Amino acid sequence: MSTDASGGEATGVPVTVTADAAREALSLLEGEGMDTDVSGLRLFVQQGGCAGLSYGMRFDTEPEEDDQVTEQHGLRVFVDPASMNYVGGAKLDYESGLQAAGFHVENPNVESECGCGESFRT
Structure with a gap:
């Protein structure tokens, strides 16, 4: 299901969430x-990196009107x-391993991405 916060149908391709990411975020x-x-998880894009x-x-605690x-x-x-322009169609996952865990x-x-994978360019 994907809507804007006012209840209307959203435009653009939504972000998908894996079961692991949802389980961790809900916890x-x-x-x-x-x-x-x-409440929910806000995913956004910012200048930096x-x-x-x-x-x-x-x-x-709740979505903004135009989310x-x-x-x-x-x-x-x-x-x-504004962030949807950059993350539409993306997948949010949660990875856990010996060296690191996180979304x-x-x-x-x-x-392109930087070497550490923390920033990107479209």
Whole structure:
């Protein structure tokens, strides 16, 4: 399901969320005492990093009026219109391994990434 916060159908290709990412984010949301029926994970793009743009994520209690809201595996993801231009069609995953664990954005819009994978250019 993908709508804008006013209830209308969203434009653009939504962000997809893996079951692992949703499970981890929901666990963190609940740990913060947030209502997972209303709250969600905000994915956004900001200026920064050696390649020019970087991803940001935070929990929000509710979407903004013009956000695209995607709900998958019980997790609500909020993306503002400007960020959607960069992350539309991306996949949010959670990876855990021996050296690092965390959320990872697989973005088909990226032309190049920096060596550490923290910033990108479209």
